[in-house]
Amino acid sequence: MGDDQYNYEDDYDSMQIEKQYSLQGVEILDIKDVIQEIRKDILELQEQLYFDEDNTFELLMHYNWDKEEITQKYFTNSEALLADLRMKGIVNNHDKIIFNGLKGCCSVCFVEGNLIELGCTHKFCESCIEQTIKQRVYQDKFLIVRCLQNGCNYRLPFSMIKRYSNDQEFENLLCRRFVDCSRYLAYCTGVDCNKILKPQYSSVKEVTCVCQNKFCFYCKEDLHPPCPCDLVKKWLAEIKKDEANVRWIVVNTKSCPFCKKPVERSEGCNYMMCKPPGGCGKAFCYICSQPWEPDHKDHFKCNKYVAPTANIEKEKEVLQRYNFYYERFLNSQAAKEKAMQRLKQIKEQYLTSIFKHYQFTYQDSQFLEEVMKELIQSRVVLKWSYCIGYYISKTNQQSAKLFDHYQEIFEHACETLAISLIKLFDEIEKLDHTQSDKPIHEQKKDFIEKKERIQNASQKCCKMRQNLEVAIYQGEIYM
């Protein structure tokens, strides 16, 4: 089984573990903490290989911070490794750098003055070296700076790059590079959040940052239960390509044989004009794509008639299928956002109103928050279930049937819950504006009835959601 293939059992386990550790199982780091880890890595490797700090850094950068790979290669054949690295300009004799005492004309700015001689013996003035480093680090976001001489492979030592660039900028870049290379770290995907997350177990998949942003640690997308990461990736790529649009053009239009622009056929006849201003103004036959003038001119004589091929019908079917799932995917997303607004309203408005109108305290009405969270979670699962639905029906009929069944009852339960909630919210909002003519004890009874209905609906929704999730995680439904 390849690395990128999905293992539902693992995932099911991780779901179990994550339930226990979702809060305490993730360490939240700052750039400073990561820089500490980098220092540790450099020191460790330095001691193992007897390298200086600069070359150790170059080595780690070159091998994407994979210490095991470096030591393994080094201890297999250190001579060959070093020869190869020297050729690439990665391991250098930085001891040879001369900082003081040299005078001459800098070959970059052509100004006479003090020069620095680099390990490759090329000489430049300090200001030109400094400016080059700054340009490379700030503008190009690179941590590797080559000698300024045309064609020279020599890399400026890490300590020199650090000295001449702004500390913070340098550390930001270094940290970003290190985190990108690491399997155990990830930047929070939240807006303007610079925290770095480090789960304590590799099985932790769904993570929450201190900024409250939640994301999937494996694929760095928003949470997507119960959909596996590889499908999410495929699905998002599909949406991005906007294939539907392209497919529509393929199915419903023909390219003009003269200017190759797509022309839509609006009426039934075979005379097609590529209309200006968009088109070229020439006419052709819809069926055979031959120019109308001077020889065609007849609607019926086209002997090259080809009935809409099976291919076009298939394209149409594929398009419709995609649109079907995509539309429902988007609807669930919208419903989830609506539910999140409602959750906010509950906290800011409804709980107070409930106390005012029904004289129920926070303890009696707190269930609303719990239920709303269940609804939000269900909307997310429902949303991603359409992604699974889109792919599953193509591959496995048996599973598809089972999936449809689970999804259908889950969706029904989810809608029932949403409707029961809306009824209560409408009632509360009505009471905010007009006095009820019912006596208070009847109102209270009403509310308790509604509460029970909502709690039952929520329990059912939760159960149906879990049934679907477990069926997927345990492999009862598979693709």
Place this chain on the structure above:
Amino acid sequence: MQSRMAKRLQKDLEQMQKSYADQFNVRMPNNDIKHWIVAFEGAKGTLYQGEKFELQFKFSNEYPIESPEVIFIGKPPEHEHIYSNGFICLSILFDEWSAALTVSSVCLSIQSMLSSATKKMKPPNDAEFVKRAAGRGPKSFLWSYHDEKC
């Protein structure tokens, strides 16, 4: 105090006028030190012998740390690595730029690129590229070099 860019361009100009006056003619159409036109002729004994070309150099304040923007203006030479809009596919103008390169070394590189051509032809993706490039500068592209020499 003059900036590094201005001082360096002064030196570049001196070099062009002292050592290469017979090959390259430099003018600054707007009296702007950051905008040069370099005129030259195709070298004798090459496919471009006698043809007149003009290169436009635009320098940023970061020159020579940052590479200049160099394109052909007027009718560009018909060459495998020169697009009809004047863009030049030459690695030293982009990724391989070195601060130690000068205007004259760039001009010489371009001339030698022309001189080594064995047949006149446009780049394979010329039409498509020129269309895509409309309104953009050469430095906004990620260039993939058609061959090692370029």
